[in-house]
Amino acid sequence: MTKAIRFLMCAAVMLVLNAHVALPQALPNLSTLRLSYNVRKGTVNPQGELKLKIDALDRELAEATRLGRIGEVRRLLAKGLTLLGGNEWTDVLDFSNSLAARADRVFVDPGRPYAVRLEQIYSPSIALERAVTARASLQTPRAPQPGLAGVGTAAPVGELVKDLGAFDEVSRDLRESPLLMELDLSGVANGAYQIHVDVLDGDRPLGSAALGVVVHAGLDAASSRLETEAARVPEALRADVLFPADYVRNVNRGRIARGAFDIAKEIADAEAVVAAAKAGKDPFAARTGDFKRHYLLKAAGEIMPYRLYVPTTYNPGRPHPLVVALHGLGGTEDSMFGQNYGLVPQAERRSYIVVAPLGYRVDGGYGVAPGAPANRRAQLSEQDVMEVLQRVRQQYTIDENRIYLMGHSLGAIGTWRLAANYPNIWAALGPIAGNGNPATMERMRHIPQIVVHGDADNVVSVNGSRAMVAELNKLGGEVKYIEVPGGGHSDIAGPNIPAILDFFDTHRKSSPAAVSAR
Secondary structure, eight states: OOOOHHHHHHHHHHHHHGGGGGGOOOOOOHHHHHHHHHHHHHHOOOHHHHHHHHHOOOOOOOOHHTTTTHHHHHHHHHHHHHHHHTTTOOHHHHHHHHEEEESOSSSOTTSEEEEEEEEESOOOOOOOOOEEEEEEEOOOOOOOOOTTTSSSSSSOOOOOEEEEEEEEEESSSSTTOOOOEEEOOOOOOOOOEEEEEEEETTTTTEEEEEEEEOTTTTHHHHHHHHHHHHTTSSSHHHHHHHHHHHHHHHHTTSSSSSOOOOOHHHHHHHHHHHHHTTOOTTTTOOOOOEEEEEEEEETTEEEEEEEEEOTTTTOOOSSSEEEEEEOOOTTTTTTGGGGTTHHHHHHHHHHEEEEOOOSSSSSOSSOOOOTTTOOOHHHHHHHHHHHHHHHHHSSOOOOEEEEEEETTTHHHHHHHHHHSTTTTTEEEEEEEEEOOGGGGGGGGGSSSSEEOOOOOOOSSSSHHHHHHHHHHHTTTOOOEEEEEETTSSSSTTHHHHHHHHHHHOOOSSSSSSOOOOO
């Protein structure tokens, strides 16, 4: 099993270790960062002196991970990505990667001052003999260089929107004495920006940190208004109204990263639900097409989104097949609805309902891997999927003999995990580019499966799917295996969606499902 796959299987454990440093500044997601490093290492295949350096770094990385020293883990991953990129790891790069800009809010109402802290996540090795200076500015957002996951380089620079001031006599040790900056964002148009902070030793640039922010005038008033209106709408619609305020609150608390969240659209959607409720209507009652719903996951105390596709041919008078689609690591409820998958046109043509849950977090994992320690994040991820499934079964006329489960990458791992945990629900499975524990196949051997993987996948080795398929064949189960010659991790998904749904078309359970928890 490759290191990339070993990481995927323990990503949730890594995130538990990282929970104490979750802050609104949204440092690169640690599991995604670790995966980037392992994929880069596999691609470069270091030899000679570089291999010796990487091997030594891996030993340090394993020890830092074991001890839960997350700042040091981030430093070592940044160093590793730099070395694998053919560059030298310098004291200045070490200092720059130690910097983090943090705040109590990511979604900002510009009507009041905005406090930002410049801190360090670890102590760098650089020798500084005097206080440093800092300059802050508001810039248009720029993405980090592809493949670097935002590390190993200075924060990317965008176009200047507003100069936010200079700060002298900044401490050389920002872990002990962070720099508190009170910034004026008044007059800034609504939109997404970066707070960019450059640190200098005299005239010598030392590094920079960036904090993504979203400016939205009247945000506080809008959130308060939605919370008031939510108490007046039917309970079934309450989470749809509260979602924007709840999401903003959780991002500002550092519980989740901002992601691709359009605050103006989300507020407008919530207000439309309020308007419909005031008119005595349920805006979702007869709705078809592509849309989102929300509900309160009580165990987490958060409102969860899920995305639905209801075909235009939907008729509540007859049962419809349902596909539950699980996204990969770093994805959201939107990912499986992307054009690269082509799932929606296929669902419309075949009159399928499709639902894509978030799975609590973008790296939740859809349950605890066999033999892994208890993990609240993974448990909530599993619970989110199953609660979404139950809600769709209640809201729509679903054919209980035609409920299918599929996913890509981490979603494929989740497909095999949930199928083993809830073996009496699914009519067929469709894991793409995944991995599982063959010992769990006994519990789901009665479920027909179509498995897709590329033999050149450098993220999740094809050996993972081969092992699962071999075990199912050994147990006498039904499986169709599509191994794509030269196929990578992502390019094999979309072209094989029709084959997966063709397989689903021809498979159903022979008797009504008896839902079993385990």
